[in-house]
Amino acid sequence: MNQRKTVWITGASSGLGLHTAMAFRDDGWQVIAGARSFGDNPAAIEGVTCLPLDVTSEESIRAFCEKAAVVALPDALVQCAGMLVLGSCEETAPEEFRRVIDTNYLGMVRMNREVLPLMRQNGGGKIVMFSSINGLMGIPFQSAYTASKHAIEGYAECLALEVKPFNIQVMLVEPGDHRSGSDKYRPHAAAMNDGSPYAAAYASATKQIHHDESNGSDPDILGRKIAKALDKKRIPFRKRIASPDQHLAVYIHRFLGARINAVILRKYYIK
Ligand SMILES: NC(=O)c1ccc[n+]([C@@H]2O[C@H](COP(=O)([O-])OP(=O)(O)OC[C@H]3O[C@@H](n4cnc5c(N)ncnc54)[C@H](OP(=O)(O)O)[C@@H]3O)[C@@H](O)[C@H]2O)c1
Numbered sequence: 001m002n003q004r005k006t007v008w009i010t011g012a013s014s015g016l017g018l019h020t021a022m023a024f025r026d027d028g029w030q031v032i033a034g035a036r037s038f039g040d041n042p043a044a045i046e047g048v049t050c051l052p053l054d055v056t057s058e059e060s061i062r063a064f065c066e067k068a069a070v071v072a073l074p075d076a077l078v079q080c081a082g083m084l085v086l087g088s089c090e091e092t093a094p095e096e097f098r099r100v101i102d103t104n105y106l107g108m109v110r111m112n113r114e115v116l117p118l119m120r121q122n123g124g125g126k127i128v129m130f131s132s133i134n135g136l137m138g139i140p141f142q143s144a145y146t147a148s149k150h151a152i153e154g155y156a157e158c159l160a161l162e163v164k165p166f167n168i169q170v171m172l173v174e175p176g177d178h179r180s181g182s183d184k185y186r187p188h189a190a191a192m193n194d195g196s197p198y199a200a201a202y203a204s205a206t207k208q209i210h211h212d213e214s215n216g217s218d219p220d221i222l223g224r225k226i227a228k229a230l231d232k233k234r235i236p237f238r239k240r241i242a243s244p245d246q247h248l249a250v251y252i253h254r255f256l257g258a259r260i261n262a263v264i265l266r267k268y269y270i271k
Pocket of ligand 1: 010014015016017034035036037038055079083132174180183
């Protein structure tokens, strides 16, 4: 009998999702990974079952779950699929907000609606949702992303309360900046150009954001921490994986007033 535990992972073709999938595989889990680009390459990750998945489409999610369930029902679902649009609040179009919310937040809502019945049928499971430090605090020119991650934080609290009787646990992962995320998933809002009233501040903030991510923490370590956490019987509701200064930023944000926070954040991002 197959004693290996099975994890389904979304957004596993790049960045933290890819590193997390490889960490689970290396720890002996059976890994079933989903991403849109796996449609072209089912063997994209060695030792991992790669299936096409678009989390903005209920049809695609259903097809993914049907195919994955034939291989094995999930002991854990890890949701990494995400994207952001960089831009000022004023110049990011509603359609650009919609794309980010649709992928990051509603993508998880859709996945959970399909996977929860399977987990109940299986006697329980663990649902891991990738939030961010931005799920706890806003930074300039990432409003669509920040809003989507705040939505995930609130939703996860509700979900955890509801599914506990079914032996289903929920964990929010709150990464700070990590290397390896692809610029492909960080487009600029179409209206951002040199004529923008925010042009100078935007150039400064996006330079800082890019610097922080490309000099961020090691994605392999994050993957290993998540795989290790899920090996335990009980998982924490929140797992923040960030550098010491980003941990500090969260505490400062929580305990200092909004005015002091704004001064610190503006000084950091807008030179
Ligand atoms: N990197 C960081 O510093 C950082 C920090 C905090 C939080 N996070 C979170 O960690 C997660 C991964 O981010 P990342 O920056 O490491 O990776 P990334 O390089 O930006 O990769 C994004 C992943 O999401 C998938 N994806 C995007 N839209 C999708 C859709 N509609 N359906 C299915 N998959 C979709 C992409 O695959 P396809 O294009 O093949 O579909 C890709 O695998 C995200 O939730 C992000 O918010 C990252």
